[in-house]
Amino acid sequence: MGKAIVITSGKGGVGKTTTSANIGTALALMGKRVCLMDLDIGLRNLDVVLGLDNRIIYDIVDVAEGRAKLPQALVKDKRFDDKLYLLPAAQNTDKTALQPDQVKEIVDELKPEYDYVLIDCPAGIEQGFMNAVAGADAAIVVTTPEISAVRDADRVVGLLEQHPLTEAPRLLINRIRLNMMQDGSMMDIDEITHHLGIELLGIIVDDDAVISTSNQGEPIVMQTENQASQGYRNVARRLEGQTVPLMKLEPQEEDGFWHKVSSWFHRG
């Protein structure tokens, strides 16, 4: 029996979809069977980030309303040989097209087949959020080191505490900018974690490559050397129960190199 994890944030644009795609891919790379569920109905884009948008035949609303069987709607990612599937959202309706018990039914049908069912939650805390949370066993709350994102994450954690899932929610801090955090103009990781009072699952540094790779429909975790990629891989390993120390936040290599060069001159 697999585990259903909802990826949520409250605020939009903090990287829920990117996180869902990358954690899902990282777990598939570790040999786990993963199904990604896109619940952002009307504004779907998990399929685009994965590069599967041209293969959608049926969507989750078709399944819920009985127009298609669940296996018919699942889109297989051929890069990972039977490991990674996507249940796409509908694009021609809105969040009210689904009810929480319908979502729960679909999740319950998926769980025996997969090791992980990752649910990509839409922004906001209305019906779409309720739908996404309905079938989940655990939650990952994504935030960025910005006050607005942290406030919304706080709100979402409050809502999750009111309707407790089997596991307590865990925190993922996305888009960390090392230079801003070092000079104190951005909230630091300890501050955010302490404030929200939930367990830290992982941190992801901000990297241009995250955007450029998703534009090509290929999640960043496919690139092994990238720092953001390592962050997502670490998250996947922690989900699997491994103990992975928190990534050391160091300035990127180019900076390090120039720093070294300049230090030779300063040494004089």
Place this chain on the structure above:
Amino acid sequence: MQAAVLRGTQNGYDLVLKQSASLDQILADLRSLLENLNVDPTAMETPKVSLDVLTEDRILTADEKSQIEQLVGNYPRFEIHKIAANVMTIDDAIQLRERENVHLLSKVIRNGQEVAMQGDVLFLGTIHEGGKLRTTGNIFCMGDVSGILQAGYPDDESKLIMGNLVTAQQVRIAEQFDIIEPDQVADSSQTIAYVNDLHVLSYGKLSALKKINPKLYNRIGGI
């Protein structure tokens, strides 16, 4: 034995309805009692008699009360001042306890959450920005507050908020509210927020409690 007994006290007359008697018997006895008094010629000169109806360990329903009121209402010489019992329902008792006790509360109140309490609250948790704690009584706050505190809800201006308010967003007492600006209140856990005689929210120190709210000060053992 009479089921309805009239008793003179210093403050007037008590009408005791025996708890062991049935309501029918009480009504019958009460009628004959009032009938006897009504014909008593000496009593005619006294002014209108006000009765305190005591029901001992029995709680009358609204219907039963109105039956008794109706019966007494037939005799213009008598009027009912109040109907009282020695006992109260569990619901009433819980409400009384809620009102009178200091409640300990230790939880995280997050953005968008509102916790409503009854009576005085000793708060040991944390209020995040956008969270709100509201009560009908006083708030004694030992936790970190980055949200909103409201005492004396909805309209009791005699209530206080004590604790470190420097990081709070707003303080409200009854209908008065104040937005806490930086450096507006002292960074001290001995701050008291209260509503002054001009109905304006103001701040004082714990050492001045006797002056700020003598009633509370006396109640908690100040004298």
